[in-house]
Amino acid sequence: MSWPASKEEFARLRETIAWVYQHSPYYRRALDAAGVKPADLRSYDEFRRRVPRTAKVDLVNNQRQHPPFGEFLAVPRERFGSLHTSPGPIFIPRLPEEGGGAPVLKEAIKAMGVRPGEVAHVTLSYHIMPGGMRLHRAFEEAGCLVINGGTGASRLQVEVARAWGATVYAGTPSFLANLGDTAREMGFDPRRDLSYRVGFSTAEALTPKLRRDVQQTFGVELFDHCGEAQIGPLAGECRVHDGMHLHAGDLFCEFLDPQTGEPVEPGGTGEIVATQLGPRALPLLRYAPGDAFGLLAGECPCGDPSLRIVFVGQVGVIKKIKGVLIHPAQVHKVTSAFAGLGRFQIIVDHPEGQRYDRAVLRVGTTAEVADSEGLKRDLAAQLKATVLVQMDVELVPQSEIPEAAGAPRFAEAMIDRRVDH
Numbered sequence: 001m002s003w004p005a006s007k008e009e010f011a012r013l014r015e016t017i018a019w020v021y022q023h024s025p026y027y028r029r030a031l032d033a034a035g036v037k038p039a040d041l042r043s044y045d046e047f048r049r050r051v052p053r054t055a056k057v058d059l060v061n062n063q064r065q066h067p068p069f070g071e072f073l074a075v076p077r078e079r080f081g082s083l084h085t086s087p088g089p090i091f092i093p094r095l096p097e098e099g100g101g102a103p104v105l106k107e108a109i110k111a112m113g114v115r116p117g118e119v120a121h122v123t124l125s126y127h128i129m130p131g132g133m134r135l136h137r138a139f140e141e142a143g144c145l146v147i148n149g150g151t152g153a154s155r156l157q158v159e160v161a162r163a164w165g166a167t168v169y170a171g172t173p174s175f176l177a178n179l180g181d182t183a184r185e186m187g188f189d190p191r192r193d194l195s196y197r198v199g200f201s202t203a204e205a206l207t208p209k210l211r212r213d214v215q216q217t218f219g220v221e222l223f224d225h226c227g228e229a230q231i232g233p234l235a236g237e238c239r240v241h242d243g244m245h246l247h248a249g250d251l252f253c254e255f256l257d258p259q260t261g262e263p264v265e266p267g268g269t270g271e272i273v274a275t276q277l278g279p280r281a282l283p284l285l286r287y288a289p290g291d292a293f294g295l296l297a298g299e300c301p302c303g304d305p306s307l308r309i310v311f312v313g314q315v316g317v318i319k320k321i322k323g324v325l326i327h328p329a330q331v332h333k334v335t336s337a338f339a340g341l342g343r344f345q346i347i348v349d350h351p352e353g354q355r356y357d358r359a360v361l362r363v364g365t366t367a368e369v370a371d372s373e374g375l376k377r378d379l380a381a382q383l384k385a386t387v388l389v390q391m392d393v394e395l396v397p398q399s400e401i402p403e404a405a406g407a408p409r410f411a412e413a414m415i416d417r418r419v420d421h
């Protein structure tokens with residue numbers, strides 16, 4: 001979809017809300033409590049201001065109180081086609097006609113240059129969770145011959161991928177790295193004896209190092225993808241590999257400032273709030289999983305006009321520093337590119353009599369630093385270039401930085417000492 005949304009997209013959203021209001025007891029009550037009559041919603045602004053959000057905890061709690069599906073359910077059980085479960089546990093029934101993310105994934109698969117007739121090897125879990133089945137269906141619909149690899153059993157997976165000449169890998173990048181090691185242990189050369197040409201990377205962060213390593217091992221081109229357990233796949237890279245195109249045509253996605261709730265323009269960072277379009281067994285309106293994305297400005301050279309997004313991290317630890325929203329994961333990306341650096345803390349304050357906030361990055365060192373002044377200078381320059389905030393850098397022994405500041409939760413990575421934040 002586009003962002004800001006088009007008139008047609010808002011019209012589909014209105015139709016969905018009317019359907020959900022009629023069929024889902026949970027939403028009928030929530031909308032009544034908010035004084036919202038779906039027919040009265042005239043504009044996106046009105047929708048955003050008046051329709052309440054749904055948090056993951058709302059869904060979990062309601063399913064616990066009214067097991068197994070909660071009051072979200074909008075159709076009788078006889079109409080379910082399949083049932084997935086996600087951590088929580090959350091039970092997600094699906095109508096047979098619901099695409100289950102397949103239309104989004106098919107766009108992503110096309111953007112990778114996958115051709116009908118190729119052999120796709122899917123290594124996400126097929127057990128209980130939706131990931132493996134979703135990808136399997138999508139590759140099948142894209143005309144591929146699909147191998148249901150699933151997880152584990154790496155020697156068997158190497159044998160099967162080799163026997164069938166699999167050209168497309170789909171799964172986590174670390175499992176692909178594992179298949180490379182296994183192939184070598186079995187006496188194979190991953191480049192010569194296996195035929196992977198492109199890789200659909202998902203369900204795990206694709207770090208630059210992992211991407212480089214795996215691409216070198218197999219001579220494969222990896223494409224990063226993102227999604228969320230309940231709302232499904234969202235976006236994927238094209239061959240330009242600069243951000244992920246938002247392919248989620250079956251969702252109405254909003255990107256909102258985590259502090260003000262106002263829409264964020266391309267170039268900014270926004271929290272995703274998504275509404276599933278069309279009839280669903282368990283519909284979700286304004287579902288907010290708490291994930292923040294950077295929105296890239298400008299058009300992609302590949303010609304696909306859809307919005308490009310970059311995953312930033314969970315919104316809970318985001319802070320606005322000097323007018324820019326910063327997530328510790330963005331800073332971690334910069335510090336982890338330097339050898340000998342570990343956990344860090346960002347201290348933000350507003351010195352009296354000064355016009356602007358001050359941000360100090362205290363980085364823990366894990367090894368002796370030869371040229372500390374040079375390192376501090378380089379680090380500050382990299383931060384200014386990528387995170388867009390000027391920070392003073394201090395190097396301290398890693399033991400001075402609390403463990404709770406570390407990745408991936410970064411719970412104590414930001415210390416805000418401003419009076420009125």
Ligand SMILES: [Zn+2]
Nearest residue numbers: 238240300302
């Ligand atoms: Zn593109």
